[in-house]
Amino acid sequence: MSEGLDQETLEGRLKAMLDTLSEDDLRYQALKGSVDFRSAWVELAEYLSDIVDNDAFKEWGYRTVFAYCATELDISRATARKILEGYSWLAEEAPEYLPRNRRPDEPARVLPDMDTVSVMAKGYREVADERVPQETYMELKDSALRGERNARELRKEFQEAVPEHLREEPAPNPLKHLKRALNEVEKALDQMEPEEQADMLQQAGELRDAIFALVSSQEIAGE
Template identity: 35%
Template sequence: MSAASVAETEIAKKALSVPPGTFRHTVLLAAKRFKSTWAELGRLLVQVRDEAKFEEWGHPTFEAYCLKELHIKKQTALKLTRSFSFLAKHEPEEELRAQEFPEKAPAFEVIEVLADAEERGQLSPTEYKSLRDSIWSPEKSPTELKKEFTERFPRPPPEPPPESLQVRKLASMARKLASELAGCRKIPNAVAERAAALADDVEELASGVTDA
């Protein structure tokens, strides 16, 4: 049985122990089918988080609730709540509460890219309005739209790690090399000793390097 099937079975079992018709039961059922209706679960999870429902249900944190009861990892829960919050910010409330909303909502992977872009300050409300028709009544597939928006709103290149971290990493690599050389019969002792001395020198440098 796949991990997804196991999670679905566990959610179904949990749902049997929760009174039908309650909000908690509604969230469980949404979690079971969220692959096809991500917006429904995103909306419910925002409510669970904002109203601290997870505490009423015996969980110390929102993340712990998602993982233990819904079998949804922290990062997935964050993506769902952030993506729904993005739509909630830009769309009329009546649109989000419409019965057909979960089925007609734009593809999750597309909204995720736009939410990330807005978070980085790359997407303004005016720009979203100009894109709205292309995502709510798409002529392109979600994959094509995701690619298009990813290229239009590129992530900035990652910042280089601090110099102290780089030196510590090099020291670790030097020590590992020295250890492996010392354990290889084909390597002369003199070579292994030079490698060990080099590792000592780099470790000493690493201990004294700090970032300004």
């Protein structure tokens, strides 16, 4: 087994298996590919972090790093934000996982996936805002880095750790409210005289479809 690794962690289990296999073995290659795949996102994150720190995207003709990511890397604003926030969290809370802190002869560490790190970054902010207890955060951080909890489980535990009076109300869904309101309009039109009903129902339906399309396009643009 690789020295210094706890076999109970995800990293320990994978590295222990690698130590028992030949590098020419197909099973070894698949396992090594899994380790490399888990580490790939943080290598991209490291480049993006340097681009932000040096304002390199401006030299390349982009107003924001998100515009650069969307146009040149085909990465959405939401994903780019998740990558950068996750990297910032690792740099602050688990710097040993960053590629730049790895010795040349040291293999890549097995990272939690990007979604897991994103949840931990949000949890870190919740602690700073005094919404989540520090001890809860530390327990979940250790669990995440050991590969014992996935993003869905961590998200649920963070949500449950926030006191009831501090929990945010769900964001209103404008599309849902508009649909309900316009459906009520159509019901009212059903009670009108037949000769008036057809034309107004058609106009109400067209208005509803236009509003749905507008709201949907705005939601996509805001991601």
